[in-house]
Amino acid sequence: GESVGLHxxxxxxQEGDNSIINCAYSNSASDYFIWYKQESGKGPQFIIDIRSNMDKRQGQRVTVLLNKTVKHLSLQIAATQPGDSAVYFCAENTAGNKLTFGGGTRVLVKP
Amino acid sequence: DVKVTQSSRYLVKRTGEKVFLECVQDMDHENMFWYRQDPGLGLRLIYFSYDVKMKEKGDIPEGYSVSREKKERFSLILESASTNQTSMYLCASSLSGILAKNIQYFGAGTRLSVL
Incomplete structure (x- = not known):
């Protein structure tokens, strides 16, 4: 099958456990951050976002945490399900309308 | 519902061919983007456009050009395809404006193989 990243x-x-995906960003001036999910053979899909004036935001089963001091972003997925298996990317709004994407983390959910 | 449509899911072309990748969005977004995605390298921006007939180079524009004649359509052109342009190509669009969040919505991708 297709792979978005071999490395x-x-x-x-384990299915039912919580997942934590981490991302270090580079630009201290970034004011907005997004997490995307990419399933095999599909384009990235928006999950959740957070502005730099916040340190936490919750969605349905997902929480994003932002630590500007150390330029760190994390995505927490509660009660991970098989459908959560995918590659997850963080993105930062660095300049104008452009986003800079992280390299991605593959999540494998074991039944 | 947000929709970005890329005309082909898979393409196989020969070295030296001119290749057109088409992307259409139905959200009236001002901004459109073309990325390529390669194993280990993540998403890299090729070109983007913030208005009709406007274009800006991204991080890796060499070997590519783009066309935006209508707001909803953004085309990526490989003037003379080479084997190192074998990749997954992703189109995205986003809304512009001070209050707009910069969420980019992606198409399903076109996997191009250049032989």
């Missing part, structure tokens, strides 16, 4: 860091998690 991606991989997080292997």
């Amino acid at each position: 991606l860091p991989t997080l292997s998690v």
Whole structure:
């Protein structure tokens, strides 16, 4: 099948457990951050976003945490399900309308 | 519902051919983007456009050109395809404006093989 990344860091998690995906960003001036999910054979899909004036935002089963001091972003997925198996990318709004994407983390959910 | 449509899911072309990748969005977005995605390299921006007939180079524009004659359509052109342009190509669009969040919505991708 298709693969979006052969050299991606991989997080292997048991179904039902919580997942934490980490991302370090580079630009301290970035004011907006997004997490995307990319399933095999599909384009990236928006999951959740956060502005730099916040440190936490919750969605349905997902939470994003932002630590500007150390330029770190994390995505927490509660009660991970098989459908959560995908590659997850963080993106930062660096200039104008452009986004800079991280390299991605592959999440594998074990039944 | 947001929709970005890329005309082909798979393409096989020969070295030296001129290749057109088409992308259409139905959200009236001002901004459109073309990326390529390669194993280990993530998403790299080729070109983007913030208005009709406007274009800006991204990080890796060499060997590519683009066309935006209508707001909803953004075309990526490989003037003379080479084997190192074998890749997954992703189109995206986003809304412009001070209050707009810069969420980019992606198409399903076109996997191009240049032989």
